[in-house]
Amino acid sequence: MTVLILGGTGEARRLAGELPGIRVISSLAGRVRTPRLPPGEVRIGGFGGPDGLRKWLLGNDIHAVVDATHPFAARMTATAAQVTAELAIPFTVLSRPGWSPGPGDDWRWVDSVAEAARNLPAERVFLATGREELAEFADLGNWFLARSVEPPQPPVPRRLRVVLDRGPFTVEGELALMREHGIQALVTKDSGGEMTAAKLTAARELGIPVVVVRRPPLPAGVSVVSSVDEAVSWVRGIGEA
Template sequence: MILVLGGTGEARRLAGELPDVISSLAGRVRTPRLPPGEVRVGGFGGPEGLRKWLRDNKIDAVIDATHPFAARMTATAARVTAEEDLPFVVLRRPGWTQGPGDDWRWVDSVASAALSLTAERVFLTTGREELFEFVGLGNWFLARSVEPPEPPVPQRLHVVLDRGPFTVEGELALMREHNIQALVTKDSGGEMTAAKLTAARELGIPVVIVRRPPLPDGVVTVSSVDEAVSWVRGIGAV
């Protein structure tokens, strides 16, 4: 049995291509897109909870296909699987690459992104759980999330509830409608939400991008679903 730590499009695809898979979702979204097959929702209760769950469910290997910024879950899984001598791989889609005409400013955290802002009207796509980092700032913010954010949030905030994939035309219309002067995002990678970067380039808008957190030392990584499937076959788990 293989445990896929999911929540991404890659995780959903992986669950459909491998037999004997249990997909685990963090449960932060009330109506997630569910992968095929068996699914569990919610946290494990820290390292010891994950350890017990892996043993109780006789897991043979773990694939971490979580969001590139789910650093705590990745660190916990890497530690526990190493201690339990379980095969472990991290599936991470490649990050975005800056191209001609892009005005990107890299920072190490959402907090650093907040401190760097000079534009008056800012489009935030960093996730609803980190809007508190922008509390106390005088900027006007447009935030997009799947579900409504909970306080604390910036005083001057307009929220758009939406879920990708997004189009360049849609992103251009949204940014023009709200007279956006800067975009803040994370280096999530992938095509599902990349349209905002193209729209920002076409509008000449600077983009503040949060770098990905580093992966734990020594973990095996793959960058595609096909590579993850090959890894599973290579260790003899299917």
């Protein structure tokens, strides 16, 4: 049995290491030059759209596909759902639970990063949306702090400070970062998970508003699991069927 894991997340790396006896191929998008590699076989780079993915799945005799990409990798998820359905290959999405506001949180929900850019509640903003989204803020006059694994490419905001770092992050570290730069608002995607959740706790403690971008909807009718353990059980079930 050969399983393709569409990866790049911590859950994808864990899943790749918890399927002994099964051939696992992890696929990474290749957006980061030095990604954290999962155990086992790894391919890096896109598939070239639905036709490319279809050809690759057939050429590698894939028996099941687990989509453990980032919750905002909507195009990859839609393509994988479409092609696996056409080929009758079992497919599931490993979707970590999203974040929920708690007591004392001031969250403002929006449907896109573009909408977030139109509704900034303060002058000095910490953009935790990823380096590929900075173009949405390029024409604004606010002061921005952005954090990414690698330097962003233009267009970017005129008043931008970039911190190169990789999670997981601590509440203490996030508090220090926000205080150092006088942050008055946070913009983030509803990525979920623990690796980058500390910034939300820091925002609560500092009493600053958080603009949260909702997740894109998953394709209709797809199988969904919410944890690595559930994904392992799903894969094992396919192998026993």
